Amino acid sequence: MVSNNLPSCMECTRGTLVPLSDFGAQGAAVHYKAWVCTNPECEFNLKIRNGEIHLNEPIIRGARVR
Template sequence: MKCETGILLPLSDYGRDGAPIQYKAWVCANPDCGFNIRIDNGEVTFGRAIGQSYK
């Protein structure tokens, strides 16, 4: 993490067929930090900008 003060919180999602995906992403609990790790189609990315989803 960037801030070294927050904790990583796991986030879940649903797949295309509605199957639950546990721990798809982790985000820092410190809102000023913004650190995140995400798994998409087997690819691990981190540090992408976090924004509101309008789906």
């Protein structure tokens, strides 16, 4: 599996942390705003908001109903 040199997850050691981007209020892209573990059983995440780092916040999955 190609990792593209992404960091591995320190929480579960099995997943990979992948960078996510968001869009600001003016529609400008905010790159690498959050990092999330690819392991669905782990879901460790790290977000940058207003210059502060937030670790392991609950993930909002949208309105998907099982």
